[in-house]
Amino acid sequence: MWMSKFARFAPPALQRSTSAMACQALRARRTPGPLPSGRAAVQLRRQHTLGSASLPLARLSVRHVRALDDKRLMEVEWEDGGQSLYPFTWLRDNCQCPQCTLQSAKARKLLMSDLDIYTGVNVVEVTNDNKVSVVWTDQHNSVFDPDWLKKRCFSPAARQAMQEELFLNGRYYWDSTLRIPTADFQEVLSDDKAALAWLVALRRVGIVYLRGAPAERGQVARLAERIGYLRLTFYGHTWQVQDKYMANNVAYTSGRLSHHTDYPALHFAPGVQFLHCINQAVEGGESEVVDGFHMAEQLQREDPEAFRVLTTLQVDFTDTGTDYCDFMLQSKKCIIDLDPKGRLARINYNNATRDSVLDVALHEVQPFYRALKAYVDVMNRPENVVTYKMEPGDLVTFDNWRLLHGRRSYVSGPERLRHLEGAYLDWDEVMSRLRILRHSVQEDM
Numbered sequence: 001m002w003m004s005k006f007a008r009f010a011p012p013a014l015q016r017s018t019s020a021m022a023c024q025a026l027r028a029r030r031t032p033g034p035l036p037s038g039r040a041a042v043q044l045r046r047q048h049t050l051g052s053a054s055l056p057l058a059r060l061s062v063r064h065v066r067a068l069d070d071k072r073l074m075e076v077e078w079e080d081g082g083q084s085l086y087p088f089t090w091l092r093d094n095c096q097c098p099q100c101t102l103q104s105a106k107a108r109k110l111l112m113s114d115l116d117i118y119t120g121v122n123v124v125e126v127t128n129d130n131k132v133s134v135v136w137t138d139q140h141n142s143v144f145d146p147d148w149l150k151k152r153c154f155s156p157a158a159r160q161a162m163q164e165e166l167f168l169n170g171r172y173y174w175d176s177t178l179r180i181p182t183a184d185f186q187e188v189l190s191d192d193k194a195a196l197a198w199l200v201a202l203r204r205v206g207i208v209y210l211r212g213a214p215a216e217r218g219q220v221a222r223l224a225e226r227i228g229y230l231r232l233t234f235y236g237h238t239w240q241v242q243d244k245y246m247a248n249n250v251a252y253t254s255g256r257l258s259h260h261t262d263y264p265a266l267h268f269a270p271g272v273q274f275l276h277c278i279n280q281a282v283e284g285g286e287s288e289v290v291d292g293f294h295m296a297e298q299l300q301r302e303d304p305e306a307f308r309v310l311t312t313l314q315v316d317f318t319d320t321g322t323d324y325c326d327f328m329l330q331s332k333k334c335i336i337d338l339d340p341k342g343r344l345a346r347i348n349y350n351n352a353t354r355d356s357v358l359d360v361a362l363h364e365v366q367p368f369y370r371a372l373k374a375y376v377d378v379m380n381r382p383e384n385v386v387t388y389k390m391e392p393g394d395l396v397t398f399d400n401w402r403l404l405h406g407r408r409s410y411v412s413g414p415e416r417l418r419h420l421e422g423a424y425l426d427w428d429e430v431m432s433r434l435r436i437l438r439h440s441v442q443e444d445m
C-alpha cells in the first residue's frame with residue numbers, strides 16, 4: 001500500500017513497475033531510454049493532485065499468529081492470506097515498549113548486553129485490537145503493530161520494497177535524448193509538492209533544471225536551506241565559477257572542461273551539486289552532462305575487462321591551493337565505485353586532479369590507461385551527451401556521484417563576464433528532506 005502511495009512521485013517511466021508488485025520495482029532500474037516527457041517534475045505534481053482522490057488506506061489485519069519454537073520463529077498469517085516470519089531474537093531486540101524504546105527519539109534503549117539472543121516465548125496471541133502480543137520466557141511483554149510488522153517482513157520482495165522506499169535506488173538511465181526535468185525555482189521554494197517532485201526526479205534521473213531564480217548571488221544558498229544546509233569545502237560555502245587570474249582550479253578559466261565529477265580528491269565527494277547562472281558568455285560556455293551509471297553499464301557490456309579494472313584499481317587524486325583556506329588534499333578512489341552488492345554506487349573521475357602519483361604495479365599501468373580511455377570514449381559518444389546552455393536565472397541541480405559534467409570553452413570578455421555560482425550538498429541531507437516532504441505531502445492528502 002505504501003509502495004503505491006510513493007509511486008505517484010516516481011517519474012512516469014518508473015511508475016508502472018513501482019506501483020505493481022514490489023518485486024518488480026527493481027526491474028525499472030535497468031531500463032534505459034529517453035524520458036517520455038521533458039517536464040517530468042511538473043507532470044509529477046499534477047499526477048499527485050489527481051491521485052489525492054484515492055481511497056484512504058485500509059489497515060492491515062492479522063488473522064492468526066503462532067510460535068514455531070523449534071525454529072525460533074513467529075509466524076503471522078495476514079487477513080489477505082499472506083504469511084510473514086519473524087525471528088524471536090529480532091522481535092525481542094525490537095520490542096517497542098517504553099522500557100525497551102525511548103519513544104521521544106524512536107531509539108532503542110535495550111542494551112545489547114541485556115538482550116538474550118536465545119530467548120524463547122511463553123505466549124503469542126492476537127490482541128482484541130488486532131495487535132500481536134508476545135510474552136517472553138522472562139515474562140516481559142512486547143506488543144507489535146501489524147503495519148509496523150508487515151513493513152519489516154523478511155521476505156525478499158518485502159525487503160526490496162522497504163529499501164526502495166527508504167533509498168529510492170531505482171534509477172532512470174538516459175542518453176542524449178533526455179529532456180531534462182524542469183521545475184520552477186520559486187515553486188520549489190514555497191510548495192512542498194513541487195519540492196518533493198524536484199528531489200524525487202533528482203534522485204531518479206540525476207538532474208533537474210530550475211528556472212526563474214533571480215540572477216544574483218545567494219540563490220544556491222537559499223535552495224540549500226530548503227533542504228537543510230550546504231556542504232562546506234575548501235572552495236567555500238558557495239563558489240564563483242568565473243575566468244580568474246592565476247586560477248586555483250581549471251573550472252575558473254575559460255577553457256573547455258572535459259566530463260568530470262567534482263572533488264574526487266575528497267574521499268567523501270559531495271553528493272549533489274547546484275549551479276546557478278548569473279551571467280552567461282555571449283559565445284560558447286554550453287554545459288554538457290552524461291549519465292555516468294548508464295555509461296558504466298555500457299562499458300561493462302562492451303568491455304568487461306575495462307570495467308573490472310576501473311572498479312578494482314585505486315587511483316590517486318590530489319588538490320592543492322588556497323581558497324577558503326589553504327589545502328593539500330590526497331585521496332585514493334576507484335573510478336567506478338560499486339557497493340557491497342555489486343551495484344553502481346559512485347563515479348570518481350576528474351582528469352585535472354588525477355594525480356601523477358599512480359600507486360599501481362608497473363604492469364598495471366598500461367591496462368589502466370586503456371580501461372580509462374575506453375570509459376571516456378563511451379562518455380564522449382554524441383548519442384550519450386546532453387548539451388544545454390544556461391541563461392541568467394537558470395539553476396541546475398544534479399547528482400555528483402552519478403553524472404559527469406563538462407563545459408565548452410567560451411569567449412571571456414570584460415563587457416559580459418560569464419558567472420556561475422555553485423554549492424554542494426550531500427545525499428544524506430537531500431534524502432532526509434525528501435522523506436520528510438513525502439511524509440508531509442501524504443498527510444495532506
Ligand SMILES: [Zn+2]
Nearest residue numbers: 095097099100
Ligand atoms: Zn520491552
